[in-house]
Amino acid sequence: MKFFRIGFLCVVALSLFSLAGAQNASEDLLLHGMRIIDGTGKEAIENGSIYIKNGRIAAVSEGKMDLPKGATAIDLSGKTVLPGFVNMHAHFWPLDQPNHRTVAKMMLAGGITTAFSLGDIEPEKLYDFRMKVKAGEEIGPTIYSVGPYFQSGPASKRFRTVNTPEEALALYEKWKDKIDGIKFYVFIKPECFEAVLKAAQKDGKIVTGHLSSIKTEDAIDMGINGLEHGIWTIEELIPKIEGTGNFCRIASMNLDTSALDRIIDKIVEKEVYVSPTIVPMEALWKDQPDFVPNWKMYLGDSLRLKYNPPYSSQQCMPGLFEKQKAFLQKVYKKGGLIVTGTDPFYPNTPPGFDIHREMIALTEAGLSNMDAIKAATLNGAIALKKEKDIGSIEKGKLANLVVIAGRPDLDIAEVANVISVIKEGKVYNTAQLRNECIGGIKLSKSSK
Numbered sequence: 001m002k003f004f005r006i007g008f009l010c011v012v013a014l015s016l017f018s019l020a021g022a023q024n025a026s027e028d029l030l031l032h033g034m035r036i037i038d039g040t041g042k043e044a045i046e047n048g049s050i051y052i053k054n055g056r057i058a059a060v061s062e063g064k065m066d067l068p069k070g071a072t073a074i075d076l077s078g079k080t081v082l083p084g085f086v087n088m089h090a091h092f093w094p095l096d097q098p099n100h101r102t103v104a105k106m107m108l109a110g111g112i113t114t115a116f117s118l119g120d121i122e123p124e125k126l127y128d129f130r131m132k133v134k135a136g137e138e139i140g141p142t143i144y145s146v147g148p149y150f151q152s153g154p155a156s157k158r159f160r161t162v163n164t165p166e167e168a169l170a171l172y173e174k175w176k177d178k179i180d181g182i183k184f185y186v187f188i189k190p191e192c193f194e195a196v197l198k199a200a201q202k203d204g205k206i207v208t209g210h211l212s213s214i215k216t217e218d219a220i221d222m223g224i225n226g227l228e229h230g231i232w233t234i235e236e237l238i239p240k241i242e243g244t245g246n247f248c249r250i251a252s253m254n255l256d257t258s259a260l261d262r263i264i265d266k267i268v269e270k271e272v273y274v275s276p277t278i279v280p281m282e283a284l285w286k287d288q289p290d291f292v293p294n295w296k297m298y299l300g301d302s303l304r305l306k307y308n309p310p311y312s313s314q315q316c317m318p319g320l321f322e323k324q325k326a327f328l329q330k331v332y333k334k335g336g337l338i339v340t341g342t343d344p345f346y347p348n349t350p351p352g353f354d355i356h357r358e359m360i361a362l363t364e365a366g367l368s369n370m371d372a373i374k375a376a377t378l379n380g381a382i383a384l385k386k387e388k389d390i391g392s393i394e395k396g397k398l399a400n401l402v403v404i405a406g407r408p409d410l411d412i413a414e415v416a417n418v419i420s421v422i423k424e425g426k427v428y429n430t431a432q433l434r435n436e437c438i439g440g441i442k443l444s445k446s447s448k
């Protein structure tokens, strides 16, 4: 036993990479020598230590802490440690193909330790998967979920719809003990929206929406907590131009209006979070360089051979992103709560890599590097109402950490250089997890 222990220590002394395979889940760790960005927006600590005990952060300090009894020391000199990322708009079914295991692993590999699943096409299966992650039987971020979409209109493969308040409330009752929030979708009928919103609010759920049938301002007045897709779904401000596609109508929006100012003031005043989801739209933009050039390697054979990104209506794409970024700039200047959601669906913006690009896109909208990091960490935790447990590197919180080779506060592109991820004190090696995901996104049996 003693020999084994010494052997183990030699392994961990080599690198964090080796530790990922060898660490026992209950190991207490002392990380030292690294820069710490705590997620609150404060300046980085240049040389800090983090003591992890029983999966939680037991202490954070500048300089090297004395090695606590029973803890294993890991030298992270030259690295930067960030809080685990919160993806506020997650899905586990790229291209309508449920792929829970691969997607979850890819998310974790990229540093996403918390994922808010914003609508499932197989909510029962996602719930089972979530429970398995919780029990340690599957690997992935901690999953919170809205369960099924709340949508009206004819039912489709993706949506079971609700068309009366009674139906909507029945669906809510069926799911309320298994979900953390509600996601309203495009065609939800106002009477269904109102009935479920009230019930969900009473139960303290997080209510968000990809709105269209409901005006954004009305939804805010009624108490919605989050807005998905930013300016792109503030339907009441998008000009109705006959014969023009939605992207071009958005690209022609005028953002200097008192109506938008009023909406932004309400977003700020009522602490409504804004999830702009820039990345999934970039997946459709031909001129946007792939941030993962070899993204096709994550697709299974049959999908890899036949899939190409569905590029269309490219002429309005630059305007589409310009408007989103101008909107975010306004929200940011007034102090609104901006979060990162990546809406993973198109395989050219693969899960786990997507959140890095989303942070970079936020800086293109004028956020400071530190505030883009905060959007992906503490802001997400606040939006999820989990800030007591996650979102920043502070004593008492869960030890959810991302180890980065680089200094993303100085160069935000370096946020993509994730080398390992710690979730509740357990270390995962990014390259190893990603290797396990090669060829892993597959067509489900029914659609082969």
Ligand SMILES: [Zn+2]
Pocket (backbone or CB within 6 Å): 089, 091, 118, 119, 343
């Ligand atoms: Zn979505």
